Amino acid sequence: MYGSAGAVRDVMTRTVVALGQDAGFKEIARTMKQWKVTALPVLEGEGRVVGVVSEADLLAKEEFRGSDPRGTDELGQLAGRDKAGAVTARELMSAPAVCVHEDATVAEAARIMARMRVKRLPVIDGEGRLRGIVSRCDLLDVFLRDDEDIAADVRRDVLDLLFPEEPSLTVEVRDGLVTLRGRVPDPALATIATRLARTVAGVVDVRSDLAATAPAP
Structure with missing residues (x-):
């Protein structure tokens, strides 16, 4: 099943919950809670991954509650304020998405996670279409x-x-x-x-x- 190096496709989760770019703030929050996930891929067209919405993106609205979401401050927190004023996945998502190809090795996926400081990666094919999701936990399965x-x-x-x-x-x-x-x-x-x-x-x-x-x- 694994062979040398082990491919991401062998350990990824194939059932993935994803969003369209027009998904609203509350829909995103409900989906995260329902599926117990901390981040969701955002898709366009025929399933191509264009971004990822995480809990941190949603929490900006709470962090900057009471302030002008279109303004800035002496700390230059413009990006956070932009997220605070966002109401759709298109506005909230981090783009381009950090992804991994389904043919990549488990080691390559682990390096991407460590370098980008993310806990999970959308898995894509050669056309950028979503094929699965791989998490830190999935990568550890290989040692079993x-x-x-x-x-x-x-x-x-x-x-x-x-x-x-x-x-x-x-x-x-x-x-x-x-x-x-x-x-x-x-x-x-x-x-x-x-x-x-x-x-x-x-x-x-x-x-x-x-x-x-x-x-x-």
């Missing part, structure tokens, strides 16, 4: 894979690929920790094997006991 499945992937995608003539090499996985053992013809390939094994979905860490075969006298 069975050790046997991880070992099979490491054997197929790493050892058999790099060392097709060395069937005696072994891979052991315990709680996601991979140990590679055996003798290999080239020490440089042992280093590559360790790096590749770390890209297999569900791997927590890799220990290499691969040793180079002594050259013939």
